[in-house]
Structure formats: C-alpha cells, structure tokens
Amino acid sequence: KPMEGRITDIGPHKYDDYFPPVIKKNFGKWLYHEILEPGVLMHVAEGGDKCYTVRVGGTRTMSITHIRELCDIADKYCGGYLRWTTRNNIEFMVEDEAAMKALRDDLNSRKFNGGSFKFPVGGTGAGISNMVHTQGWVHCHTPATDASGPVKAVMDTVFEDFKSMRLPAPVRIALACCINMCGAVHCSDIGLVGIHRKPPMVDHEWADQLCEIPLAVAACPTAAVRPTKVEHDGKKVNSIAIKEDRCMYCGNCYTMCPALPISDGEGDGIAIMVGGKVSNRITMPKFSKVVVGYIPNEPPRWPTLTKTVKHIVEVYAANANKYERLGAWAERIGWETFFKLTGLEFTHHLIDDFRDPAYYTWRQSTQFKF
Ligand code: SF4
Ligand code: SF4
Numbered sequence: 001k002p003m004e005g006r007i008t009d010i011g012p013h014k015y016d017d018y019f020p021p022v023i024k025k026n027f028g029k030w031l032y033h034e035i036l037e038p039g040v041l042m043h044v045a046e047g048g049d050k051c052y053t054v055r056v057g058g059t060r061t062m063s064i065t066h067i068r069e070l071c072d073i074a075d076k077y078c079g080g081y082l083r084w085t086t087r088n089n090i091e092f093m094v095e096d097e098a099a100m101k102a103l104r105d106d107l108n109s110r111k112f113n114g115g116s117f118k119f120p121v122g123g124t125g126a127g128i129s130n131m132v133h134t135q136g137w138v139h140c141h142t143p144a145t146d147a148s149g150p151v152k153a154v155m156d157t158v159f160e161d162f163k164s165m166r167l168p169a170p171v172r173i174a175l176a177c178c179i180n181m182c183g184a185v186h187c188s189d190i191g192l193v194g195i196h197r198k199p200p201m202v203d204h205e206w207a208d209q210l211c212e213i214p215l216a217v218a219a220c221p222t223a224a225v226r227p228t229k230v231e232h233d234g235k236k237v238n239s240i241a242i243k244e245d246r247c248m249y250c251g252n253c254y255t256m257c258p259a260l261p262i263s264d265g266e267g268d269g270i271a272i273m274v275g276g277k278v279s280n281r282i283t284m285p286k287f288s289k290v291v292v293g294y295i296p297n298e299p300p301r302w303p304t305l306t307k308t309v310k311h312i313v314e315v316y317a318a319n320a321n322k323y324e325r326l327g328a329w330a331e332r333i334g335w336e337t338f339f340k341l342t343g344l345e346f347t348h349h350l351i352d353d354f355r356d357p358a359y360y361t362w363r364q365s366t367q368f369k370f
Contacts, residue, residue, distance in 0.1 A: 020081040020093050022051050038165050039121035040104060051093050052100035056107055056119040057130045057155070057162060058088045061148060069110075069118070077103045087130040087172075089123050122163040126170055128313070129162070131155060133175040134182040141258075142251040143177035144194030144268040150302045151175050154192070157306040158313060168320040168329070171313060172277070178251055184278070189326040190309060191273035191288045196249035198267035199242050200260040204230050208238040211257035219256040222246045270295045270305055274312060275327025286327045291339075293349030308344075315342045 016024065026045035033043040041053040059066075070090055074082040077099060083091045092107075094100050110118040123129040131154065134140070136147030154173065161167060176183035177194040185191030207213065217225045217240075224246035230239045240260065242253075251262045272295070276288030291312075295304050312326075319341060320329035330338040339346045 018081065018083075020051075020079065022049055022095050023093070025049065026051075035125045035165070038127060038163055039124055040100065041124060049095070050097075051095060052097065054092045054094075054100060054104050054107060054121060055085070055089050055123050056092075056121050057117075057123055058084070058090045059148075060088045060133060060151075066118075073103075073107070073119075077106075085130075087123070087132050089130045090119070120159070120163060125165040126167045127161045127163070127165045128158045128167070128171045128173060131173045131175055132184045132188070134177045136177045140177065142180065142254055142262065144196045144251075144263070145175075145177050145192075145270050145297050146299060147175055147177045147183075149299050150192065150270065150305055153300075153302045153306050154309050157310050161313065167313070167317050168322050169325045171316070171326060173309070180251075185273060185276075186287055187276040187278050187285065188288055189274065189277060190312060191276060192305065192309070193271050193273060194268065195271045195294065196251060196262050196264065196268055197294065198262070198264045199224070199244045199247040199249060200251070200254055200262040202240050202242060203259040203261070204232045204237060204239045205259075207240050207257070207259040210259045211240075213238060213240060213257075216240055216253045216257035216260060219252045221250065221252060222248055224248075225253050225260075265297075269297050270302075272305075272308060272312075275325075275330050277325050277327060279325075282323060283325070283328045288327070289335075290350050291342075291344055293347055312342060312344075 016027070019027070026047070026049050029046045030043050031046055033041055036042050039055045041055070043051045043053070045051075070082060071080075074080055074092060077094055078092050081093060083093075085091060092103055094103055104121055107119040107121055108117070112118055131151045133147045133151045134143075136143050136145070136149065138146075138148070154175075155162065158173075161171070171189045172184075173190045173192070174184040174188040175192040176185040179193060179195060181193065185193045213227050217227060219225070224243045226241050226243070228239055228241040229236050232239070240257070249262065249267075254260045254262045271290050272292035273288035273290050276286050278285055292308060295308065298304060316326050316329060319333070320326070324332070333341070
C-alpha cells in the first residue's frame with residue numbers, strides 16, 4: 001500500500017510497517033522465548049501475549065511459484081505476514097498454540113513430487129540452521145566455487161540436524177564462493193570458502209582496451225600487478241605484468257580488469273574454516289580458522305566436501321560438552337587434539353604466520369598458501 005509522504009516506491013518501507021499486529025503491540029516488551037520443538041519458538045510478552053513462530057528452510061534463489069505458495073500460507077494462517085531470516089529461512093507467526101500446530105503440520109505435509117519437503121520445519125537451537133551463502137558461478141564474476149550447488153549438497157547431508165537439536169550447541173555453516181566473503185564464513189562454526197590457487201592470466205590483446213591499467217595496479221593488495229609494455233601481434237602494446245611470487249590469488253585485480261581472468265578448473269576449489277561465531281554467549285565472538293586447505297570442485301554433489309563437513313559435525317557432536325560451540329570445544333581440547341580427533345591432515349597451508357605489516361610477501365600474510 002502507498003505510504004504517506006512517499007513520493008516513489010523505490011527502496012524498502014520502514015520495517016515496522018510490516019510487523020504482525022502482536023509484534024507491533026508488544027514492541028520492546030518481550031520477556032523471554034523458548035524453543036518448544038525443532039523449528040517452533042514461543043515468545044512471551046510482559047502482558048502475557050504470546051507469539052508462536054514456525055521456521056522453515058528456504059533457498060536463496062526461489063521461483064515465483066514457490067514464493068506465491070509461501071504467501072498463500074501466510075494469508076491462510078498469519079494474516080498475510082511472514083518474514084525472511086538472514087539465513088534464508090522463512091518464519092510464520094501466529095498467536096495461539098492450536099493455530100501453530102495446524103500451521104506446522106500443514107508445512108510439514110507439503111512435499112515436492114519426489115517426496116522431499118517443500119517447507120521443512122526446523123533450523124533452531126542446537127542444530128544446523130540454513131546456510132548463509134553468496135552468489136556462485138551463476139551470478140558473480142570472481143567465484144572459485146559455486147554457491148547454490150555445494151550449499152544444497154551440504155544441507156542434504158546434514159538435513160537430520162536441521163530437523164533436530166541433538167548437537168551440543170548451534171552449528172552455523174556458511175559458504176562464500178571467493179575470499180571476498182560476501183557470506184559470514186569468517187565467523188561461522190563451519191565456513192566453506194572458495195579459493196583460487198593460481199595467479200590471474202593476462203590477456204595482452206585486451207588489457208589496454210578493457211582496463212584502466214593504473215586501476216588494476218592499485219587494486220592489488222600485495223603490489224603484484226605492474227604496468228608493462230609487451231609485443232603483441234607484431235606491435236608494442238601497453239599491458240600488465242603479474243609478479244607471481246607476490247600474488248595471493250584474491251581476484252581483486254580481475255574485479256577491476258576483465259583482461260585478468262583468474263578462474264581455473266584445476267586451481268579453484270574450497271577451503272574449510274571452523275570455530276568462528278558471532279554470539280558472545282559464554283565465550284567471546286571468534287574468527288574461523290582454516291582446517292582444510294583445499295578440496296576440489298566436484299559438481300554436482302561435491303562428495304569430498306559433504307563427507308568432510310559431516311565428519312567434522314559428527315566428531316564435534318561426539319566430543320564437545322553441552323552448550324559448547326565448535327570453536328570453544330577446539331580451544332578447550334587444543335587444536336592439536338582437534339586435528340587428532342578429526343583425522344584432518346595438518347599442513348603448512350594452515351599456519352597463520354602473519355608477521356610483516358608491510359605485506360612483504362603474501363607468504364607471510366595469509367592463511368591461504370599454495
Ligand atoms: Fe562474488 Fe566472491 Fe561474493 Fe562470491 S564471495 S559473490 S565470488 S564477491
Ligand atoms: Fe594481486 Fe590479488 Fe590480482 Fe594476485 S589476484 S595479482 S594478489 S589483486
């Protein structure tokens with residue numbers, strides 16, 4: 001509906017225009033919440049009002065028909081209100097328990113033709129919520145891996161933990177398809193990050209025509225890019241030289257200059273980081289650390305990646321104390337023991353030996369070393 005004072009429909013409306021009535025009425029007055037069962041939360045307000053939330057897994061890219069069905073469900077049970085979470089879950093809110101049960105059962109009963117859940121209820125508490133992820137091969141220009149593909153394969157592998165809460169604490173998984181990390185990989189219990197392992201190629205024919213060469217030089221954080229002149233087609237042309245020893249394969253120069261493509265079938269793949277978190281509950285927030293330096297891209301089902309993630313989850317589930325996040329567990333037992341228990345190979349690629357603030361070479365400055 002048009003809002004008073006707006007002269008265009010561009011940009012999001014004010015957030016509270018979309019609050020369900022019970023949320024609006026009790027804004028700032030919520031006392032506590034409980035997780036009644038996987039995927040179902042109950043918030044209780046000072047005056048006794050309750051809000052039951054049913055959370056279902058979604059996808060980051062959705063078809064129109066899927067979105068229409070979500071809206072129909074919201075119309076039927078929730079007065080037309082629903083919300084998307086940062087992890088691509090969808091939450092439906094109702095005000096009484098009977099309505100919550102009817103809604104939950106309806107959501108669980110909706111299946112695709114093959115029999116899989118359309119709107120799986122879950123993703124709360126000490127389980128695995130939906131994955132935050134980035135764009136991948138379809139949408140972005142610097143990915144070292146896909147996003148939707150490995151995310152779907154990983155979520156299928158850990159699906160039982162989306163629908164249950166048997167783990168010691170929440171396990172948040174994220175995927176970023178390059179080290180720009182548009183996803184929350186640096187602060188997730190398990191972070192999957194696409195990495196390049198080869199320097200960009202230089203297309204001398206186009207470098208001077210497609211790029212502002214000084215911009216490509218300025219884009220490189222390790223000063224590996226410099227201007228040069230080369231022979232091409234019998235004439236001297238302005239181009240770019242890459243000092244390969246300095247390159248950390250970040251792809252930043254390609255962002256500035258399409259004549260420096262970095263994607264490579266053999267070089268690209270996925271690193272696994274673990275132990276990060278945003279929450280300050282019990283222990284301080286933490287950054288994730290690299291524990292697997294490289295896994296090749298194996299579309300369509302990424303078997304090595306999914307097996308490794310599942311294995312880390314199982315070792316954590318079997319060994320951590322209740323309420324202990326993955327990183328807190330690894331720190332308590334010591335990272336040496338983490339590698340012993342998981343059987344992951346410890347290699348020099350995993351050592352963060354940053355020393356030189358002047359970025360003398362990338363070998364002293366990053367965890368991604370190939
Ligand atoms: Fe693009 Fe990198 Fe972001 Fe993926 S993580 S969407 S490749 S910038
Ligand atoms: Fe520099 Fe990154 Fe390009 Fe390598 S990939 S040359 S480090 S900007």
